[in-house]
Amino acid sequence: MMKLVLLTLLVLAATEAKYKKSKKNLERKPGYIVKRQATTCGENEFRCNNGVCIQDEWTCDTERDCRDGSDEINCPTLHPSLCGDMMTARDCALMNETVTPICLSEEDGFKFCRKFCNLCTTGTSG
Helix, strand or coil: CHHHHHHHHHHHHHHHHHHHHHHHHHHHCCCCCCCEECCCCCCCEEECCCCEEEEHHHCCCCCCCCCCCHHHCCCCCCCCCCCCCCCCHHHHHHHCCCCCCHHHCHHHHHHHCCCCCCCCCCCCCC
């Protein structure tokens, strides 16, 4: 149940962020082709496994910009020694108010809401 709620929140956050990012990018660069099929991509582009080119800055941003998800593969996670959260404080608070609070799950709490749940290693900051 916890994973389903977490997944739902992440999908909603990603959808909203993707909309904002696309809108912002289109306003900044009118006429720029956001996604295009190519055998090779430009200097500041990432080639998805399915051949689509996207902006480099869209890789490893927790948003699936490639239909095949290849822009989110092999991305770094928050290093265990850092004290920070992968989710926003608001999302951590919401996840902590569920039937299975995220802070009671050592694995999920440490991965997504480390600072919020006070699960940081002492003497670290992120």
